Amino acid sequence: MANKLQNLDDLRRLREETKQSMLSRHGAETQIIVGMGTCGIASGAREVMAAILEELAKRNLNVTVLQTGCIGMCEKEPLVDVVRPGENRITYGNVTPRDVPRIIGQHVVNGQIVEDLVVGRVD
Amino acid sequence: MQIFRAHVLVCGGTGCTSGGSPQIRTRLEEELAKNGLDKEVKLVVTGCHGLCEMGPLVIVYPEGTMYVHVQPDDVSEIVSEHLLKGRVVQRLLYKEPLTAERVPHYGDLPFYHKQQRVVLKNCGYINPEVIEEYIGRDGYAALAKALGEMTPEQVIEEVKKAGLRGRGGAGFPTGVKWGFCRNAQGEPKYIICNGAEGDPGAFMDRSIMEGDPHRVIEGMTIGAYAIGASEGYIYVRAEYPLAVKRLRLAVKEAEARGLLGDNILGTDFSFHIHIKEGAGAFVCGEETALMASIMGERGMPRPRPPFPANSGLWGKPTNINNVETWANVPEIILKGADWFASMGTEKCKGTKVFALTGKVQNTGLVEVPMGITMREIIFDIGGGIPGGKKFKAVQMGGPSGGCLPESKLDLSVDYESLTGAGAIMGSGGLVVMDEDTCIVDVARFFLNFTRAESCGKCTPCREGIKRMLEILDRIAAGEGKMEDLDLLERTALMVKNSSLCGLGQTAPNPILSTLRYFRDEYEAHIKDKRCPAGVCAALLTYKIKPELCRGCTACTKVCPVGAISGTRKAVHVIDPDKCIRCGACAERCPFKAIVRA
Numbered sequence A: 001m002a003n004k005l006q007n008l009d010d011l012r013r014l015r016e017e018t019k020q021s022m023l024s025r026h027g028a029e030t031q032i033i034v035g036m037g038t039c040g041i042a043s044g045a046r047e048v049m050a051a052i053l054e055e056l057a058k059r060n061l062n063v064t065v066l067q068t069g070c071i072g073m074c075e076k077e078p079l080v081d082v083v084r085p086g087e088n089r090i091t092y093g094n095v096t097p098r099d100v101p102r103i104i105g106q107h108v109v110n111g112q113i114v115e116d117l118v119v120g121r122v123d
Numbered sequence B: 001m002q003i004f005r006a007h008v009l010v011c012g013g014t015g016c017t018s019g020g021s022p023q024i025r026t027r028l029e030e031e032l033a034k035n036g037l038d039k040e041v042k043l044v045v046t047g048c049h050g051l052c053e054m055g056p057l058v059i060v061y062p063e064g065t066m067y068v069h070v071q072p073d074d075v076s077e078i079v080s081e082h083l084l085k086g087r088v089v090q091r092l093l094y095k096e097p098l099t100a101e102r103v104p105h106y107g108d109l110p111f112y113h114k115q116q117r118v119v120l121k122n123c124g125y126i127n128p129e130v131i132e133e134y135i136g137r138d139g140y141a142a143l144a145k146a147l148g149e150m151t152p153e154q155v156i157e158e159v160k161k162a163g164l165r166g167r168g169g170a171g172f173p174t175g176v177k178w179g180f181c182r183n184a185q186g187e188p189k190y191i192i193c194n195g196a197e198g199d200p201g202a203f204m205d206r207s208i209m210e211g212d213p214h215r216v217i218e219g220m221t222i223g224a225y226a227i228g229a230s231e232g233y234i235y236v237r238a239e240y241p242l243a244v245k246r247l248r249l250a251v252k253e254a255e256a257r258g259l260l261g262d263n264i265l266g267t268d269f270s271f272h273i274h275i276k277e278g279a280g281a282f283v284c285g286e287e288t289a290l291m292a293s294i295m296g297e298r299g300m301p302r303p304r305p306p307f308p309a310n311s312g313l314w315g316k317p318t319n320i321n322n323v324e325t326w327a328n329v330p331e332i333i334l335k336g337a338d339w340f341a342s343m344g345t346e347k348c349k350g351t352k353v354f355a356l357t358g359k360v361q362n363t364g365l366v367e368v369p370m371g372i373t374m375r376e377i378i379f380d381i382g383g384g385i386p387g388g389k390k391f392k393a394v395q396m397g398g399p400s401g402g403c404l405p406e407s408k409l410d411l412s413v414d415y416e417s418l419t420g421a422g423a424i425m426g427s428g429g430l431v432v433m434d435e436d437t438c439i440v441d442v443a444r445f446f447l448n449f450t451r452a453e454s455c456g457k458c459t460p461c462r463e464g465i466k467r468m469l470e471i472l473d474r475i476a477a478g479e480g481k482m483e484d485l486d487l488l489e490r491t492a493l494m495v496k497n498s499s500l501c502g503l504g505q506t507a508p509n510p511i512l513s514t515l516r517y518f519r520d521e522y523e524a525h526i527k528d529k530r531c532p533a534g535v536c537a538a539l540l541t542y543k544i545k546p547e548l549c550r551g552c553t554a555c556t557k558v559c560p561v562g563a564i565s566g567t568r569k570a571v572h573v574i575d576p577d578k579c580i581r582c583g584a585c586a587e588r589c590p591f592k593a594i595v596r597a
């Protein structure tokens, strides 16, 4: 059962919490795009996606997560793109769930590209 | 806390629900689970998005992709294509009628361009059955602000400064009304939310109550604080079962969260809300009749004064406002009077919600700034008249309102301009009519409605409406005389000036406005025995053009009264005495040889 809100601070806390959970309803500026073609899914994109969502929740980040279909680099799947506002679109290849904390921690949060995983850049 | 990368919004408004959205929801639940997406994708049932014409609607965020006319069988494709692989299902996107282009983004629809959503900002965006979603959209922050930072007098002052006027029809300044009730003597004081919504074709208040019930509750609670009321009633027609259900749930949730009931947000302010279901009589929307109905008496109006502010429910000071009026209050308190007053015209601030229906492409719910023109609403937002037909008139304000012709379409939509033109803002019903509509028939329709809904208490309304209707029936039957028009006008003015309540006082408006703008059409019925729109059955004749008739005998077979004679390959003839003018023959004729005159 829901707790009674005793004061303004209670209300504010509940608001911030729900705002976070509703963020997916407006596009955020930073995007993570996961390749979800048949090739992507076959090589583990679903697990990568789950890891991304978990990491974002853990860090309370406002990021839009999108999927895309096959882009023709099937042997490099799972592919994960990171787009930060005003920066190049970086594509990471052969991503595993274990790489996800690094991609998010270094690149999404701090803007430092995880060079050893990069397979493409587009501006 | 769990993050969902995508939210799928399924419209749970009344329109989409009857179109099958509950099945869509069930199928989505199944498909998401089957594809293992239920931990990544969140399903949200929302209130009305307004574009009811295109329902059932499904919107996918973060992209904001809107799918229209979705059927349960489309669900697996949406899940496997869009939600799994990120590929938009093109065939389910809205198609722009003129260019036939698909519009992927919700926000890019012309229907939403000129709208300004204040009251409706959460409708179709949040789940109205989950209080946290409302709170996540700054819900109850205005109440917290009022309780924590403002005195009741400051709240009233803010509402006055904002220039908010009653959205129930009359446009009385809300802050002023609150002030009367605050200063009135008597305890306890009551607050009423008028959700009777009796106008045929109107569904603004229903959508607000269904789609964002907490907004109404928050507005009422702020009002109660300002006025010093401890009890509140929401009067809602029993024909709105979904609204009743969601309001009840919302009251319960707000009480559980300490946002309603005793000691709200830990303060010493307490306020309780009761839901009262009405039986849906039109007159029960009138404030004194409504109060009688709440008290368990027969819903009949009484003379004013005394006004409800001094003597309302059980003789105590009572403040009554319309659903939409209450729904404006939280935004005003939260964002300030100046923000609110920046929308609209000199004398009319803010926005107004309209229910757009009739002969218009995009029927639905629209919210526009005051001062917009009727032309913008009907043509830019509504997409104009379907089937290449010509616009004829727009009826505003339901049975209390008037009909405006093409020449008045550029009028600013505000209380004063519309009243001056013979219509009223009313509660927001807008019925668009095309060239196939007969004006005499329209007046008859509304008079029939008010005659049936008149409570019978006062003579002018009870008898006068009936007499006017008799005259209209005569004219429609081709038995009218020119003197009838004067008699009609005189009776109309008498009923308007001497009826007890607003029902009778406004019932003649459909007649007076159509006599003003479409007198020639009345005259055509009387002098030429002709109905220009071809609606009044008694004035129609069907003829067979001999040069086009091939004697196929198709018409003789569909005529229900055997009025057509003729043998195969010979020209047929209609017997005007037998013909009942049903038009079946004209519809059937493959050679378009049968014409209506």
Ligand SMILES: Cc1cc2nc3c(=O)[nH]c(=O)nc-3n(C[C@H](O)[C@H](O)[C@H](O)COP(=O)(O)O)c2cc1C
Pocket: B165, B166, B167, B168, B169, B170, B171, B172, B194, B195, B196, B197, B198, B199, B282, B283, B284, B285, B286, B287, B288, B320, B321, B322, B323, B325, B326, B427, B501, B502, B503
């Ligand atoms: C016949 C009749 C029907 C009415 N129906 C409604 C109605 O359905 N909803 C409504 O809010 N006001 C209705 N009103 C207006 C109410 O009497 C009252 O003016 C209104 O609820 C006041 O609220 P407001 O100041 O917020 O507009 C009706 C009035 C008349 C005369």
